[in-house]
Amino acid sequence: MNLRDSPDEEAFRARVRAWLAENLPAEGGREWSRKLFDAGYAGLTWPVDYGGLGAPYSHQAIALEEFARAEAPNHMNVIALGMAGPTIMAHGTEEQKRRYLPKMLSAEEIWCQGFSEPDAGSDLSAVRTRIEPTDGGFLVNGQKVWSSLAHDADEIFFTDVEVPGENLLGEIGGGWQVAMTTLLHERGTLGFALTGTLDALVNKLITLTKERAADDPIIRDRVAQEWIELQALKLTNYRSLTTLMQTGIPGPEGSGSKLHWSEQNQRLTKLAMEILGGEDDGYWRYQQLRSRGNTIEAGTSEILRNIIAERVLGLPRSR
Numbered sequence: 001m002n003l004r005d006s007p008d009e010e011a012f013r014a015r016v017r018a019w020l021a022e023n024l025p026a027e028g029g030r031e032w033s034r035k036l037f038d039a040g041y042a043g044l045t046w047p048v049d050y051g052g053l054g055a056p057y058s059h060q061a062i063a064l065e066e067f068a069r070a071e072a073p074n075h076m077n078v079i080a081l082g083m084a085g086p087t088i089m090a091h092g093t094e095e096q097k098r099r100y101l102p103k104m105l106s107a108e109e110i111w112c113q114g115f116s117e118p119d120a121g122s123d124l125s126a127v128r129t130r131i132e133p134t135d136g137g138f139l140v141n142g143q144k145v146w147s148s149l150a151h152d153a154d155e156i157f158f159t160d161v162e163v164p165g166e167n168l169l170g171e172i173g174g175g176w177q178v179a180m181t182t183l184l185h186e187r188g189t190l191g192f193a194l195t196g197t198l199d200a201l202v203n204k205l206i207t208l209t210k211e212r213a214a215d216d217p218i219i220r221d222r223v224a225q226e227w228i229e230l231q232a233l234k235l236t237n238y239r240s241l242t243t244l245m246q247t248g249i250p251g252p253e254g255s256g257s258k259l260h261w262s263e264q265n266q267r268l269t270k271l272a273m274e275i276l277g278g279e280d281d282g283y284w285r286y287q288q289l290r291s292r293g294n295t296i297e298a299g300t301s302e303i304l305r306n307i308i309a310e311r312v313l314g315l316p317r318s319r
């Protein structure tokens with residue numbers, strides 16, 4: 001892939017930057033998400049028929065970089081845009097695509113991901129939620145936990161929930177493949193999006209170092225190392241983007257980006273706290289605490305190392 005912007009990409013970057021300068025809100029939410037949709041920045045690569053712009057993935061990457069640079073709030077439907085939408089695009093019927101995709105982009109319908117259960121996290125094959133066919137539909141029974149964005153619930157219980165037959169995604173018995181599509185997108189595209197945030201964080205760390213620890217040779221060394229790690233991650237992401245542009249599906253290497261990103265994020269925020277020396281700075285403290293969750297969600301670091309060993313490096317299965 002060419003790492004410099006083409007004239008078209010350069011013009012697109014300038015357009016995004018100018019739009020952000022005019023429209024950046026104080027906080028996110030449904031209204032901001034709707035604004036992103038109206039301006040064409042939600043679902044850039046999604047087909048026009050489903051509310052997207054049909055733009056190339058390189059435009060998506062540029063938009064993510066510019067939004068992160070401006071520290072713009074996310075579209076609130078991150079799970080729909082990054083995971084549920086691509087899964088429906090891969091496995092859904094034409095009717096399902098037209099029904100669900102535009103309302104994801106406009107934030108009219110907010111999606112959550114209900115994979116984890118009390119006894120099934122890393123080992124997704126242990127899920128116990130059961131679906132039985134009924135006349136014209138399905139009956140769902142089970143319990144979910146850890147559902148990000150499900151603000152009104154701390155646990156989700158399904159008891160004899162009726163689901164109409166037309167909501168079936170893919171084939172009966174083919175759910176594993178559908179779930180794997182979601183996870184590939186979660187790790188592949190989420191990792192890419194979050195690198196922009198990391199970029200902004202490294203810049204803040206550099207500023208903090210200049211203010212508080214400019215003369216400390218060990219801190220200077222560690223900050224320089226974080227910058228180097230960030231450059232390596234960016235280049236790896238460009239490689240993943242090339243695969244995505246060629247195949248339309250993120251490869252298992254996305255697990256490497258997510259692992260690198262989340263561990264670096266944790267190390268870097270811890271370093272910032274060390275520089276602050278116990279002073280309670282709300283910003284870095286929040287980033288440090290949130291970074292702990294990043295190494296658990298979307299696959300823990302241990303699980304991602306297993307995936308890299310088995311699926312990227314071709315080593316024998318661990319069990």
Ligand SMILES: Cc1cc2nc3c(=O)[nH]c(=O)nc-3n(C[C@H](O)[C@H](O)[C@H](O)COP(=O)(O)OP(=O)(O)OC[C@H]3O[C@@H](n4cnc5c(N)ncnc54)[C@H](O)[C@@H]3O)c2cc1C
Binds near residue numbers: 118149296299301302
């Ligand atoms: C902030 C946050 C947001 C989340 N959002 C969602 C969401 O929206 N939807 C959703 O469905 N889930 C969500 N989750 C759940 C998340 O996917 C699980 O927490 C995660 O998969 C780990 O599962 P677990 O918590 O059951 O831990 P366990 O699977 O019980 O793991 C416990 C420990 O054992 C290790 N371990 C487990 N198996 C192996 C193995 N084979 N080899 C080596 N080590 C192993 C793990 O790495 C971990 O350190 C979220 C989690 C967090 C923290």
